[in-house]
Amino acid sequence: MSEAIIQTRQLSKEYVRDEFRVMALDEVDIDIEKGDFVALMGPSGSGKSTLLHLIAAMDRATSGSISVLGANLRTFTDREIAHWRNEHIGFIFQSFNLIPVLTALENVELPLKLTNLSKKERLEHSATALKLVGLDDRMGHMPKQLSGGQEQRVAIARAIVTDPDLILADEPTGNLDATSAEDVLTMLTRLNREFGKTVVMVTHDPHAAKFARTIRHLEKGKLLPPGRLPADWAGAIALRT
Ligand SMILES: Nc1ncnc2c1ncn2[C@@H]1O[C@H](COP(=O)(O)OP(=O)(O)O)[C@@H](O)[C@H]1O
């Protein structure tokens, strides 16, 4: 575990809206190693989602450098980025983001439609991914016929169906009850340990963060040094013991 799969240097993102400027990310240097499971923590508005979106190439930086899986994201065209993301990144959202008019199987199949696989192969891969998250008996269900926990498991299947190296999750347990949250965290852990996926998970839940190998904190757009916890952070003591 010594190869940096994600590396940023002085990475900044400034949002400008009317006359207001927000430094959402302020000169962030981070190295994330292949095979790591990183929890990205910090208060609301500290830039966690912004950093995750930059890593996923869902947004562009204002300045600095960002390299993900050896690719210099700032040099990509929008078209190149869409293909690169589809191939290499699995993204899991807090609110699942399933397409309501598609079945579980069709939702999982979506990322494969951008590949050269045949329909038969696409359905086989999608069924395998759904089986992996324990939902092989729900393939024909529509999202509204599923519980929140099941919806998020479909979203995880969709995130892994292309066999990406990197899984990014933004508050994946934020909308779930405790039991479903535990299932999702166990699944992410399994993807990391058994399947060797590198996982970066944004969370503000100290319990969720305990599943990670590495915990990093953002505060007002700045990344705190490794191992440093915010002085006023109540969860800090619980995590150290
Ligand atoms: N699209 C946007 N336009 C303007 N400001 C934004 C936008 N997205 C995020 N911000 C601002 O950037 C800061 C960081 O946001 P975000 O990364 O979403 O924080 P977090 O995920 O830690 O809650 C916040 O002040 C937020 O209001």
Ligand SMILES: [Mg+2]
């Ligand atoms: Mg956020």
